Amino acid sequence: MSLRRPLVVALSLAWLAEAGVSVVRGRLGPYNQDARTQSAHSRARASDDRLHAAQCSPCHEAQVRDWRRSLHARSWNDPIFLAAYREEPMEFCRGCHAPLGDPSREPDALARSEGVSCVSCHAESRAHLASPRAVRATRDEHRGPGASRALCGGCHQFDFVVDRGAHRPLWRSATPMQDTVHEWERASRHLRATTGEARSCAQCHMPSGSHATRGVEQRDFVRRSVLVTVRACRVGAAWRVRATIGASDEVGHAVPTGDLHRQLRLVVANAQAIERDRVFVRRFERRMEVDPRGETFFSRAERLDARLAPPGPESEDEVSLELPIAGERRPRWRLEHWRTSPEVAQRQGLRTHEIMTVLEEGEALPCDAR
Ligand code: HEC
Numbered sequence: 288m289s290l291r292r293p294l295v296v297a298l299s300l301a302w303l304a305e306a307g308v309s310v311v312r313g314r315l316g317p318y319n320q321d322a323r324t325q326s327a328h329s330r331a332r333a334s335d336d337r338l339h340a341a342q343c344s345p346c347h348e349a350q351v352r353d354w355r356r357s358l359h360a361r362s363w364n365d366p367i368f369l370a371a372y373r374e375e376p377m378e379f380c381r382g383c384h385a386p387l388g389d390p391s392r393e394p395d396a397l398a399r400s401e402g403v404s405c406v407s408c409h410a411e412s413r414a415h416l417a418s419p420r421a422v423r424a425t426r427d428e429h430r431g432p433g434a435s436r437a438l439c440g441g442c443h444q445f446d447f448v449v450d451r452g453a454h455r456p457l458w459r460s461a462t463p464m465q466d467t468v469h470e471w472e473r474a475s476r477h478l479r480a481t482t483g484e485a486r487s488c489a490q491c492h493m494p495s496g497s498h499a500t501r502g503v504e505q506r507d508f509v510r511r512s513v514l515v516t517v518r519a520c521r522v523g524a525a526w527r528v529r530a531t532i533g534a535s536d537e538v539g540h541a542v543p544t545g546d547l548h549r550q551l552r553l554v555v556a557n558a559q560a561i562e563r564d565r566v567f568v569r570r571f572e573r574r575m576e577v578d579p580r581g582e583t584f585f586s587r588a589e590r591l592d593a594r595l596a597p598p599g600p601e602s603e604d605e606v607s608l609e610l611p612i613a614g615e616r617r618p619r620w621r622l623e624h625w626r627t628s629p630e631v632a633q634r635q636g637l638r639t640h641e642i643m644t645v646l647e648e649g650e651a652l653p654c655d656a657r
Pocket residue numbers: 338339340342343344345346347405406409410415416417419420422423424425426
């Protein structure tokens with residue numbers, strides 16, 4: 288990044304240091320890593336000659352049928368997205384959640400109903416429809432092992448942005464809003480070292496090429512990502528509950544990954560239903576940023592990442608919670624997955640059953656049990 292007015296920046300930094308504010312550095316420019324995906328969309332929009340799923344179904348019926356069940360197909364109509372979008376209706380959101388539309392305005396009916404459609408990942412050219420064997424539908428870098436970064440990464444890895452008004456460029460902060468590809472790179476290093484093989488995003492999320500991506504809506508799929516053991520010992524008048532929890536080799540990144548409000552809660556309860564919990568989530572704080580012109584403004588930076596780290600030795604976490612003893616029965620526990628935080632859900636009018644799933648539950652083991 289070239290600083291056009293280094294003197295001003297230096298002065299601003301000094302002022303901030305004096306004011307005791309920490310500064311993070313971002314940069315100006317597009318938020319999307321895969322600018323080429325975006326430009327392909329713009330080309331299609333310019334001619335208003337947008338390809339959509341119904342045009343593929345005569346020849347690829349299975350993919351279209353499966354895709355309709357995925358959250359990709361519902362990336363705009365998904366009520367949990369819409370609840371968040373109503374609070375923050377930014378152009379930035381539209382670029383990923385309605386990529387067929389013109390991001391500078393509300394998406395039209397086609398862009399809303401298509402969501403992340405076939406053309407977000409394939410067929411940029413109508414020529415494939417006329418001569419499918421002569422004109423490939425997928426770019427080389429979007430096939431096979433490179434696809435995780437080059438294709439999925441275009442939307443699943445991105446930074447917070449700050450919209451400072453129409454006359455100023457969007458500011459891309461240095462803090463990831465979703466960090467899935469970086470987490471996957473960490474997990475891949477570990478999995479290659481231990482099992483000799485790391486899997487791509489599509490191998491886990493689109494097994495046998497199924498376009499019904501697996502994710503939060505498949506409880507068993509999510510449950511397999513966590514290994515948890517809970518024990519309880521009597522210490523005086525209290526139960527001391529100790530849990531070991533970590534990501535399993537069935538997952539390819541941190542748990543939970545993706546949207547910044549996703550969280551796990553490990554809850555323990557005694558016979559009188561007195562509860563204690565531990566939350567696994569990322570926490571953010573407002574942080575001052577400064578642009579090359581020396582202008583300062585607030586953005587968000589990560590304060591703490593208390594999720595389960597990607598599979599590997601750092602992933603295992605020890606949790607210790609105390610409960611008053613009530614009766615003989617050992618405490619019970621449950622592991623909950625929240626699509627968004629309870630606070631955000633309450634503010635947005637979402638009900639608990641729409642966003643929370645109990646992944647696993649049971650009675651704590653005696654403390655000396657193996
Ligand atoms: C007229 C029939 C037809 C239509 C319509 C059609 N395809 Fe294809 N497509 C084919 C055939 C045939 C192949 C296999 C080509 C081969 O193996 O050489 C293929 C292959 C593919 C492939 C896998 C190989 C590659 O090129 O990467 C993808 C992905 C694909 N099509 C996507 C699409 C999408 C998306 C649409 C709608 C925008 C679409 N197709 C519309 C016939 C069609």
